[in-house]
Amino acid sequence: MSADNKHISKLIPDYLDNNLEPSDRKKVEEHLSECGECQIELEETKKLFVAFDTTIEVPSDRLTSKFDEMLQAEKEASGKVVSFFPKKEKSQWAGNLLKVAASIALLVASFQMGGVFQQKKSNEDMLVLRNESLQMKQTAMLSLMENQSASKRIQGVSYIDEFENPDEAIIDALANRLLFDDNDNVRLTASEALAKFATSETVKNVFIEALGKEKNPSIQIAIIQILVGIQEKKAIAPMKKLLEQEDTHPFIKEEIKAVLPKII
Amino acid sequence: METLSDEMIMQQVVEGNLDLLKVLFERHHRHVYNFLYKMSGDRMLSEDLTQDVFYKLIKYRSSYKSGAFVSWLFTIARNNLRTHYTRNHKNNLDIGVLDYKAVEAETNKTEEYSHLQRALNQLHPDDRELIILNRFQEIRYEELAQILGSTPGAVKTKVSRVLKKLRKIYMEPL
Numbered sequence: 482m483s484a485d486n487k488h489i490s491k492l493i494p495d496y497l498d499n500n501l502e503p504s505d506r507k508k509v510e511e512h513l514s515e516c517g518e519c520q521i522e523l524e525e526t527k528k529l530f531v532a533f534d535t536t537i538e539v540p541s542d543r544l545t546s547k548f549d550e551m552l553q554a555e556k557e558a559s560g561k562v563v564s565f566f567p568k569k570e571k572s573q574w575a576g577n578l579l580k581v582a583a584s585i586a587l588l589v590a591s592f593q594m595g596g597v598f599q600q601k602k603s604n605e606d607m608l609v610l611r612n613e614s615l616q617m618k619q620t621a622m623l624s625l626m627e628n629q630s631a632s633k634r635i636q637g638v639s640y641i642d643e644f645e646n647p648d649e650a651i652i653d654a655l656a657n658r659l660l661f662d663d664n665d666n667v668r669l670t671a672s673e674a675l676a677k678f679a680t681s682e683t684v685k686n687v688f689i690e691a692l693g694k695e696k697n698p699s700i701q702i703a704i705i706q707i708l709v710g711i712q713e714k715k716a717i718a719p720m721k722k723l724l725e726q727e728d729t730h731p732f733i734k735e736e737i738k739a740v741l742p743k744i745i
Numbered sequence: 746m747e748t749l750s751d752e753m754i755m756q757q758v759v760e761g762n763l764d765l766l767k768v769l770f771e772r773h774h775r776h777v778y779n780f781l782y783k784m785s786g787d788r789m790l791s792e793d794l795t796q797d798v799f800y801k802l803i804k805y806r807s808s809y810k811s812g813a814f815v816s817w818l819f820t821i822a823r824n825n826l827r828t829h830y831t832r833n834h835k836n837n838l839d840i841g842v843l844d845y846k847a848v849e850a851e852t853n854k855t856e857e858y859s860h861l862q863r864a865l866n867q868l869h870p871d872d873r874e875l876i877i878l879n880r881f882q883e884i885r886y887e888e889l890a891q892i893l894g895s896t897p898g899a900v901k902t903k904v905s906r907v908l909k910k911l912r913k914i915y916m917e918p919l
Contacts, residue, residue: 529908533880536861538775540775540792543792547796548770549767551803
């Protein structure tokens with residue numbers, strides 16, 4: 482037959498299976514209507530296909546039940562694994578969260594600790610610095626008070642303002658200035674400096690001693706006023722002694738007379 | 746579940762939903778069985794081999810990569826059949842050892858059936874396989890090409906040629 486026919490022959494299976502494009506389908510149908518040979522081929526192929534479709538065997542139920550058994554066995558075998566996984570993953574997830582939380586906590590804690598330590602350290606540093614500066618001032622003060630120049634000694638005495646709680650060395654140094662310094666101004670400044678610590682027993686004794694020794698009237702006045710200010714009874718005896726002394730300045734005597742009743 | 750494609754179901758199976766294997770079994774076990782039966786003509790053997798195909802589906806589910814599921818399934822079925830014949834006919838590795846007489850003795854069905862089976866058995870096993878697979882509606886030329894390691898065009902031409910041969914055998918008077 483013609484080449485055309487051969488072409489149609491090739492299309493017959495797809496024609497029967499309904500797999501042809503509408504255009505091809507139309508072509509096949511047109512050809513079939515005028516070609517007896519192809520009609521026979523179509524019929525025979527159709528018979529063959531029907532034979533295929535009608536010889537579908539149905540396997541026994543054994544196959545299905547066997548499959549169910551196999552699937553069940555597999556589910557149990559892998560089920561153990563599967564049931565473990567979500568738990569494991571869950572705990573891992575929670576564990577990870579805990580780890581993250583712990584890390585954050587650790588970070589915050591170390592930051593805080595660092596801050597605390599830093600503060601403590603800086604406080605310590607400050608304290609050390611302050612101590613050092615106090616030490617230096619004390620040294621400077623003490624050495625200044627030993628200086629040849631009276632004005633330097635006054636400057637040293639004035640340093641007392643830097644100390645809230647001066648130690649004995651400073652008090653002794655000031656007392657020495659008050660009792661033994663040649664310069665009136667140094668003694669006067671020393672008396673003013675010591676006046677802040679007049680409540681101390683040592684300082685009181687220093688004043689009483691100074692009152693007996695002091696010849697400069699203005700310093701005497703200053704000491705008298707300090708002693709009256711602290712109402713020191715021990716100061717009465719040296720004051721009376723001053724009244725009796727001939728060389729005592731008249732207005733000192735008047736001052737003593739004026740303040741003596743205040744002490745009592 | 747009925748509307749999901751085999752491939753989508755298989756994807757879920759791979760992810761661990763083993764129950765869906767039952768759906769795949771229900772959809773395909775008759776076709777696998779019929780393929781094996783038409784190839785071997787042996788019901789018991791076909792059931793055993795079908796069972797083994799689905800056993801392998803369960804066991805090796807994770808080895809399924811994307812691609813047509815039927816191609817994968819029938820590749821397993823083909824290999825099962827080949828392995829069976831290789832094991833049982835060590836001297837003859839060809840699948841063509843399938844004995845016509847064995848099929849004849851086994852056959853106890855309608856005239857139509859034995860007629861087709863006889864015709865099929867006269868084909869070369871490769872041709873027989875091609876035409877049996879081609880007759881399953883679910884296996885199109887693309888899937889067939891995948892199973893046979895060929896191209897859809899080449900498969901189509903071959904199917905046409907083998908069909909013609911089979912038709913002639915089938916139409917011959919007994």
